[in-house]
Amino acid sequence: MNVLWDLYAAWFRMGLFTFGGGYAMLPMIQKEAIEKYHWATEDEIMDYYALGQVTPGIIAVNTATFVGYKVKGVAGGIAATLGVISPSLVIITIIAGLITNFSDIPIVQHALGGIQIGVCVLLFEAIRKLILKGVKDIPTFVIFAAAFALNYFTSIPTFVLVILAGATGYAMFLMKGQKEGNA
Amino acid sequence: MKEFLLLCWEYFKTGLFAIGGGYATIPFLREMSVKYGWFTLDQLTTMLAVSESTPGPIGVNMATYVGYSQFGIPGAIGATLSLVAPSIIVICIIASVLERFKQLKVVQGIFSGLRPAVCGFILSAVISIFLVSLFRTDALGAGDFGSFFKWKSILLFAALLAGYRLPKKTPHPIFLIVAAACAGMIFSF
Incomplete structure (x- = not known):
């Protein structure tokens, strides 16, 4: 039961702080799933990414299901997937209901402009680590x-x-x- | 009710047939727009903008947005769960097969070819993001080398990289994202 909660909570955090699609999640996965919980190795994440490219569905969701399944079978796969989609459900519902011009608000645009550079830094570090290890x-x-x-x-x-x-x-x-x- | 089930069904199909990242779902959304008129292509553009500028995978964000726009909160939940249901089913099957065959030398051989390739795909995505974020490629085309570099962005990049690399223990990526958002607001990025 505890592991399922950990899976849900960790993938919730990963969904909450990922801007963009599957690859942008890599730094968060390295930190949470690999370093913190040891749910998967770097090689396994690469395998999941590769399989996620040739299987139906969104890569981020597929990766969550893969890691969850490895840790705790079908229940783990479901817990991780529900975790990664929960932040979207809450945030998008609020924005769609209340602030239809969300992406036009200046302060939001400034914050996103900064976040884009932050994502660059995280991806730079992630790909550097991957190449040093994998090539x-x-x-x-x-x-x-x-x-x-x-x-x-x-x-x-x-x-x-x-x-x-x-x-x-x-x-x-x-x-x-x-x-x-x-x- | 019939419309609601139709929305879920359309999203289930999208989850089953859209291969690749979130952007792979866009053709399916376009089709929904044309076929059922649930939203206009203009609205689709807005949804894409919001989905890109909020946390979470883009495909999931779009599903929640479309579902909410049609049936409120039940629609948001219905569309999103329908989108991920095929993934859960298919990936659980593949994962169970994978666990069983992972020990085989031939499977390890195939994966030894896949891993460096995935590194190459990620590098390609990272370079695209870098070019958009830190440089003005159109300035280069116009022969204007002076404005090719987005100096302000490059400076922030260097500062954030230093803040991330210099401490003995690498900070959690969450801190970097928050710091980057604050810097963006303070310095009007």
């Missing part, structure tokens, strides 16, 4: 660089790139097996 030899660097270039400079849908990267991993696995088989 460690020539094959991983090649996949990393190719995925970045194709994602940034072409309009190939991300889920296609995920499938390509998975196929590359599979091919690398087969080649390694052959080498070991020959030796």
Whole structure:
């Protein structure tokens, strides 16, 4: 019961302080799910992000369900997901009901302008950590660089790139097996 | 009641077929607007602006907004739960399969290809956000190098980064977001 509450509360915090979509949540996930509660490792979060790209639904929600399920099965998945959507339900309902011109209010715009820079700092730190940890030899660097270039400079849908990267991993696995088989 | 169930059904379909982030739900919302006239495309733009400027995943925010605009609080809850229901079902199934097959060498091989790729996708998103937030790319196109850098934003970036990196124990991201919001209000960002 306690774990379910922790899942709900932690994902509530992550939803409450994430501005933007799935990737913007990464710094919060690193802090809460990885460092504080040890619910998942950095590698597992990367796996969930990859699977979240090729499965239906919003990435942030999928990641919450994955982590929740890993910790406490279906009940955990539901608790984490309800946690991540609760802040939206409350905040949007209030804004939609009361302040229809919310995004035009000057003070809101100034605050959001500052938050945007704050998100840049958090993402800069998050991606720095990820690259230092995840890109460690020539094959991983090649996949990393190719995925970045194709994602940034072409309009190939991300889920296609995920499938390509998975196929590359599979091919690398087969080649390694052959080498070991020959030796 | 029939309309309410229809809204939930449309959102369930959106959750089931929108693959990727929150922006992937927009085509489905456009379709709802055209098909049922629940909101105009103009209103959709407003909803998107509010969803981007409030905490929480954009797709979830949009669902809550659309649901509330149609049926008040029950609509907000109905649309949002319908959006996430397919995720909960599909992801729980995949997660249970994943737990079982994770030990297989071949699955580990596939994931060893996926992880660096995800790093690449995130870097690509981060660079896009950096370009918009810290630079004026259109100034570069016009040959105006002087105003290419948003100096005020770059200064705040450096200050926040220092405040985040220098303490021995890295502060919680929440503090950084709050500090950034305050700085934004004080210095009129």
